[in-house]
Amino acid sequence: MLDQYRFALVDLETTGGQAREDHIMEIAIRLDDGCGRSLGQWQSLVDPQCSIPFFIQNLTGISPASVRGQPRFADVVDTVWGYLEGAILVAHNARFDAGFLRHHLRCFGYEYEPKVLCTLKLARTLYPDWPKHGLEAICDRIGFYSPVHHRAMADVDAMKAFLDYAREDKGEAVFNFELGLQLGLPVLPPSLSQEDVDAIPRQPGVYRLLGEAGELLYLGGATSLHEQVLHHFANCSGDSKATKLARRVCGIQWQVLAGDLSVGFHLNASLRYETPLMQRRTKAAGKPxxxxxxxxxxxxxxxxxxxxxxxxxxxxxxxxxxxxxxxxxxxxxxxxxxxxxxxxxxxxxxxxxxxxxxxxxxxxxxxxxxxxxxxxxxxxxxxxxxxxxxLYTPWPFEEPVFICEQNVSGFAEWHLLNDWRYYGSFVWDADAKLMREHIVPREEGGAQIDLESAQRRCEQVKDFQYEHYRLIKAFIDDLPCQTLSDFFAV
Ligand SMILES: [Zn+2]
Incomplete structure (x- = not known):
């Protein structure tokens, strides 16, 4: 996923905290490929052409004397752009560095809007238990010795050490997942492999996203299971609900169905007695x-x-x-x-x-x-x-009907309907030459049905359900439909 990207690890020393007013006096850049291998590095002191506040001199050890005679930002801007262009910006508290670079590059006609990876955010996410996430604290924690701090290349080296540590410590899958989340790239939860995802068919059906202990996190339906499941892991960023869900998913179950109508019926039935932990519940509507x-x-x-x-x-x-x-x-x-x-x-x-x-x-x-x-x-x-x-449409038939749905691989379901009420979905069992009830979760499936039992079933009094009414109405004109007597006469 990250192979095609280059990463520019950057640290700036500046004369203050305001991108628009203060100036850059040191830049260090290390360019890595997606696997953390170095593609080169560069650093330079920069003459800020202004005074340097004392506390900044104390913090960084950069004095007016040390920048005298050094290149101005104008002199190095093309070199800087050469390293940054097209690469993901990596920095500790990256908003700061991104703001300075954006402003100062723009002054020379370079529009800089990179994808940004903040190692401070990453450290907080991966190691929430660490009491501090500043670079010095991180160096202490991971046992990386740095002779100086708050000098640009020293801080870039510290960031690099932290990235290597986290990659090793958390494993490639977790590390790349968190990077992907922050960068808004399509990611797969660490416990799912590409093969797991490739195995999900591009067919209509319902799916369940499961947590570590097999608990149900999310129950959904889709016209294409494959696309819909992947959609959960694409472009999650920040701390959105989607991100929280993606972090917890450890397994996926799915059931291929005959079409969207079937998906609607199954979902409707399942959500009545299953409570996915990370799904906003549509408030149980009152009566229509x-x-x-x-x-x-x-x-x-x-x-x-x-x-x-x-x-x-x-x-x-x-x-x-x-x-x-x-x-x-x-x-x-x-x-x-x-x-x-x-x-x-x-x-x-x-x-x-x-x-x-x-x-x-x-x-x-x-x-x-x-x-x-x-x-x-x-x-x-x-x-x-x-x-x-x-306007309410009266039921257009004199008696119950079977409405048939079939997916591209030929799997067909017959839905038994009467007066906008749903009485079950059935599949044709070719071996036994009979109609069998299609398995509905937690219900005993497999009951066979014939004309008489189908008619009896449709005599059961059922409340008018608005969801079913809308669902059936949306499909009834486009799907083959047979009255019970016609169906069983064949
Ligand atoms: Zn009026």
Whole structure:
């Protein structure tokens, strides 16, 4: 992963801490390849052409006398750029050095925006127990003797010693992983090999990321398992949730499924009784919310929110809109109404203390002629149109159906559905010539099914589930679908 990069280990001694005001008076650079082998090094004192504060002289041992007659930054800038261009900048407390280099190089027309590796950050991450992570403290800790400190090449050597120590001590895999994380490069957790990852198929399915003791960290679904799993380890940086997850993953399990619909069903079922430790839980939505269109005595449509999807409403064929839960219903309806310029007051969906800002309400009125000038038929039509993408679609079949999904390698699943409810996924067992229930985690799989048992199963009363409704609706037009009687007649 890091082979193709060069690393420029850099240390600067400066006349102060402000990149824009202070000056560089010593530079040391060591250029390494991705495996830590040296590609050359260079150092120089630099005449800062300004006075050097006493405490800086004391800290570094660099006096005005020692920089007199040395090259100015202008004299060495091309050499410096030759070392830095295209390399990853490595420095202890790298923000400091990066800031100085960026500013002073820019003065000579060089735009410097390198990838940055901070050895201070790296030391804190790899050795959180060490009480101090300054270069001197690190040298003491790892037994690296340096005759001087706060001189540029001495500090570069100390950084190099620390990098070698950490690589050896933590092992190549952990070391490269942490480097990759900091640099925002695609990384693999230390306990996963490239072979492990290559073995993950580019097929739809669900996957589990496991921790050291086999604990479930994350449960996900994907159209391509391979890409999705790798995605967890690409461009994690800083201390994001993704990074924390990547650090803990020790194993991956997956199950290939027939397609995205199947992934949706499996994920939905699994997340109901498995609790991944590092996954944000989608808050268990309450009951779905149905929005009814009630015409009042003035002939104007008002909206009513009610919980669940009452069977009576479905049977009556009344047009209703359906949402995941009441909270989302209220928020989305208010948004859509505003977008369409509808009057929230007339729709009767204003909460206490809320005001409508529609054109009609904005006019001064005497409180009596509120409905004045509203063409009720037009307004009612507009309301239905505004909510059109949320209108409940009646189940389009007279009886239960099998909807079939197949992946590119020919693996097929039949999902048993009725009235937007999901009753299980089945595979054709060619040897036994029968339909068998596809294994759902922790449930006894393998039950065979025939016309009669399928029909019985679909008679079980199940609550309307919004997730299943949306999922099935998204796929039902594009996938082959057969009624039970047709299916078993073949
Ligand atoms: Zn209004």
């Amino acid at each position: 919310c149905c929005v009814r269109f009630i015409v009042n005595e003035n002939g104007l449509t008002q909206l009513r929110f009610s919980s669940g999807l009452p069977a009576s409403v479905v049977q009556s064929g009344e047009a209703v809109a359906i949402f995941r839960d009441r909270k989302r219903a209220k928020a989305r309806v208010a948004e859509l109404a505003k977008e369409s310029g509808l009057c929230l007051y007339l729709l009767d969906i204003l909460a206490e203390g809320e005001q409508c800002a529609c054109a009609n309400c904005a006019l001064p009125n005497d409180g009596i002629t509120v409905n004045g000038g509203v063409d009720s038929r037009n307004a009612n039509q507009k309301i239905i149109e505004a909510l059109s993408s949320y």
